[in-house]
Amino acid sequence: xxxxxxxxxxxxxxxxxxxxxxxxxxxxxxPKYRNYQYWGKPLPGFGDPNAWLLIVGLAPAAHGGNRxxxxxxxxxxxxxxxxxxxxxxxxxxxKSESRYDLVELKGVYLTNAVKCAPPKNKPNKEEIGSCSYxxxxxxxxxxxxxxxxxxxxxxxxxxxxxxxxDGKFSHMAIYSTNRLTVVASYHPSQQxxxxxxxxxxxxxxxxxxxxxxxxxxxx
Ligand code: SF4
Numbered sequence: 001x002x003x004x005x006x007x008x009x010x011x012x013x014x015x016x017x018x019x020x021x022x023x024x025x026x027x028x029x030x031p032k033y034r035n036y037q038y039w040g041k042p043l044p045g046f047g048d049p050n051a052w053l054l055i056v057g058l059a060p061a062a063h064g065g066n067r068x069x070x071x072x073x074x075x076x077x078x079x080x081x082x083x084x085x086x087x088x089x090x091x092x093x094x095k096s097e098s099r100y101d102l103v104e105l106k107g108v109y110l111t112n113a114v115k116c117a118p119p120k121n122k123p124n125k126e127e128i129g130s131c132s133y134x135x136x137x138x139x140x141x142x143x144x145x146x147x148x149x150x151x152x153x154x155x156x157x158x159x160x161x162x163x164x165x166d167g168k169f170s171h172m173a174i175y176s177t178n179r180l181t182v183v184a185s186y187h188p189s190q191q192x193x194x195x196x197x198x199x200x201x202x203x204x205x206x207x208x209x210x211x212x213x214x215x216x217x218x219x
Pocket of ligand 1: 009012014015016018019042043114115116127130131134
């Protein structure tokens, strides 16, 4: 069950460098969030246990998910994810602001390849390898899963390794197994939007493409 897995993730202390870092960030805080009670723990996924779509990011942001306690919540990348999900009808709201708000996801579950925020957004190989245990379990724990959208190269490589897919990351690449379709996208980071690598138009088009894939899975 995905809910049991969330409890297991919360108790994990396997990567001491990351655990030390997320606790330190939660104590020191960003000045503008000094009155905010940071999460400061490994961050489980969020969404519908009957999801047909799984979205895999890299890792929580130190002052985003590691602050708010919900994946893709509290930073610009996350805002783009929820807005896109709302536009295709999979989120009850275009915004997720804290783990206490009432946002509901329908048919989608959100997670990261690495569940603890890493310094400079860069987990090392061992940390990615250790945490892939949880991503594998998440994939196995979503019985209705059909499509996985991976955001960025690390999410893509980790997911395809788990599934035994011999794939190469490129934006909009699509690979399939008997059970699942994996779609690769650039990460919706501020850097990718400022550089023009991603625009709102080509970002949202991925979500419409995914809806089409789901329909074809069920045809
Ligand atoms: S990154 Fe994953 S494996 Fe490492 S401590 Fe956090 S939850 Fe555990």
